[in-house]
Amino acid sequence: AQTVTQSQPEMSVQEAETVTLSCTYDTSESDYYLFWYKQPPSRQMILVIRQEAYKQQNATENRFSVNFQKAAKSFSLKISDSQLGDAAMYFCAYRSVFTTSGTYKYIFGTGTRLKVLA
Amino acid sequence: AAGVIQSPRHLIKEKRETATLKCYPIPRHDTVYWYQQGPGQDPQFLISFYEKMQSDKGSIPDRFSAQQFSDYHSELNMSSLELGDSALYFCASSPRQGSYEQYFGPGTRLTVT
Numbered sequence: 001a002q003t004v005t006q007s008q009p010e011m012s013v014q015e016a017e018t019v020t021l022s023c024t025y026d027t028s029e030s031d032y033y034l035f036w037y038k039q040p041p042s043r044q045m046i047l048v049i050r051q052e053a054y055k056q057q058n059a060t061e062n063r064f065s066v067n068f069q070k071a072a073k074s075f076s077l078k079i080s081d082s083q084l085g086d087a088a089m090y091f092c093a094y095r096s097v098f099t100t101s102g103t104y105k106y107i108f109g110t111g112t113r114l115k116v117l118a
Numbered sequence: 119a120a121g122v123i124q125s126p127r128h129l130i131k132e133k134r135e136t137a138t139l140k141c142y143p144i145p146r147h148d149t150v151y152w153y154q155q156g157p158g159q160d161p162q163f164l165i166s167f168y169e170k171m172q173s174d175k176g177s178i179p180d181r182f183s184a185q186q187f188s189d190y191h192s193e194l195n196m197s198s199l200e201l202g203d204s205a206l207y208f209c210a211s212s213p214r215q216g217s218y219e220q221y222f223g224p225g226t227r228l229t230v231t
Contacts, residue, residue, distance in 0.1 A: 037222075099174075101174035103167075103168050107163070109160060
């Protein structure tokens with residue numbers, strides 16, 4: 001079974017600075033997808049970025065980028081030029097490529113609460 | 119763009135009562151997932167449906183049941199509610215083919231007193 005681990009329950013970053021959130025996972029699968037979701041106080045789950053495991057190139061979305069190390073099973077999120085609106089809970093999630101059931105459930109990490117200091 | 123709709127957004131029930139949560143997926147999405155997120159917890163997968171058939175089952179209690187209807191909306195029925203059922207219940211949808219990600223609804227906050 002796959003597992004996702006976020007070892008940082010809480011992180012703080014100064015506004016305009018850069019912060020990196022860590023995520024490690026365990027799987028025996030060779031192909032899969034990884035995601036970072038943001039959950040602000042509204043509790044809405046918002047997709048931040050996704051990475052396909054077969055792609056060596058790290059995904060980037062504006063100020064958000066990932067450092068995907070497949071061999072190490074590591075998937076960290078880097079937020080550059082942090083803004084007050086980035087303050088939220090961040091969840092790392094894993095999704096298999098193949099399924100025997102027909103659907104693809106997400107496996108989430110326990111989350112990292114990011115505080116942005118003005 | 120249309121999003122996943124969940125109703126109600128908030129629900130307060132007493133112990134041993136029943137509750138029904140509804141989810142309306144994005145148009146043309148045929149797959150629905152239900153997740154439960156307890157206070158301070160990560161979302162836990164409960165159950166999924168594809169083309170109106172139950173597809174995968176996670177940590178869903180026997181007191182809960184769910185189904186997907188012909189218009190692809192889904193309902194999560196919860197009976198004999200317990201205090202520990204208080205949580206945020208997310209519905210997510212995706213098209214069966216060609217999408218890597220799930221689109222989450224705003225969630226239904228269930229409080230059991």
